[in-house]
Amino acid sequence: MRGKIRIAFTDDEIRIIMRSLVELRNALIREGRYTDSVDEIMLKFM
Secondary structure, three states, X not given: OOOOOOOOOOHHHHHHHHHXXXXXXXXXXXXXXXXXXXXXXXXXXX
8 A cells, every 4th residue: 555645835836726626616516516525625735
């Protein structure tokens, strides 16, 4: 089994990633789809 890989992001990169995830989450909500996987990723970036 492999270990976890950690990647360092700048504040700007985190801001872009979070904005994209929020947009994806909103699109999924509009379509009536589950957002669980996006929510999990967002929590890891917070």
